[in-house]
Amino acid sequence: MDIYSTLVEFKAHPGVTGIFSDLDGTLSAIAQTPESASVTTGVREVLTMLKERYKVVGIVSGRASDDAKRMVGLDDLLYIGSHGVEWIEEGERHYAPEVKKYLDMAPSLHNELSDYFTKTDIRVEKKDLGAALHYRLSADKDAALALIEPVVEKMLAKYPMKVVRGRFVVELKPDIGLDKGDTIIAVCLREGLANVLYIGDDVTDIDAFKALRRLEETENFKAVSAAVASNEAAAEVAEAADFSLAGVDEVEELLRWLAE
Ligand SMILES: [Mg+2]
The missing domain is CATH 3.40.50.1000 (HAD superfamily/HAD-like)
Structure with missing residues (x-):
């Protein structure tokens, strides 16, 4: 059918x-x-x-x-x-009750990420519960990812977030199930x-x-x-x-x- x-x-x-x-x-x-x-x-x-x-x-x-x-x-x-x-x-x-603490955490995460990527063609999107790194506009997608991944690792060590990878976007979001x-x-x-x-x-x-x-x-x-x-x-x-x-x-x- x-x-x-x-x-x-x-x-x-x-x-x-x-x-x-x-x-x-x-x-x-x-x-x-x-x-x-x-x-x-x-x-x-x-x-x-x-x-x-x-x-x-x-x-x-x-x-x-x-x-x-x-x-x-x-x-x-x-x-x-x-x-x-x-x-x-x-x-x-x-x-969702589980995510309320992330409302306070997200601004400092965004600031840190912005510092890392200001001089690149990677765009940092502020989200109220996390942040997203967009590399759709990056001339070299592999090079962009190579810049993104180590920074994401650093953030994961510091914030209780998880990574979600989409199409030309790497997102840090609340690590809740x-x-x-x-x-x-x-x-x-x-x-x-x-x-x-x-x-x-x-x-x-x-x-x-x-x-x-x-x-x-x-x-x-x-x-x-x-x-x-x-x-x-x-x-x-x-x-x-x-x-x-x-x-x-x-x-x-x-x-x-x-x-x-
Ligand atoms: Mg879609």
Whole structure:
């Protein structure tokens, strides 16, 4: 069965269905820098339509939730940020209790990293719970990584953080056992969802694919996962998902069909 046939059931029961999607590379084309990434008017319109129809529409991102919200530009969606450790729900910011101490730690981490990389083409992004090092714009990606890795080791010795590697980004985030999957599961249970679609393109989305599959084993629950293919996406993302979509355009097409 293709993804459309599989989702007919979801479309028929919007009151118990949640639609979750990653942002960068899934709802928006990958841009040169995180700041220049944007969501098209068409995608924004589709998300608005989905929100009117389905029980939960969640944007799930490695970005901070307020940054994801700014980028999408819609007030009343659920924004799960920082890979699941904080979220905005009904306009209000929430943090998982385990991460609150990181709010105080993050500014000094960011300052230290900025000192190391000021004279390079590596960009240090400040996050409220950690920091990210972007080398997408680096002329020599291997050389950039060779600069990044030893500094990251130093920071790990000093801060209780862990490393998450994405596409041309190395991120320091709270070393707690929470990921995108855990937070989504909590939402599914709290909202009494019976069906969930999750779309993503990054290796961190695999956590969500797997968590939803685990939930299927214990609850009366149906999960469908879709990986968005791109030149940069790891093959393991596609392997971990039920279906593949060719790119952001196919995601929009699918979501529009679900929204109508
Ligand atoms: Mg992504």
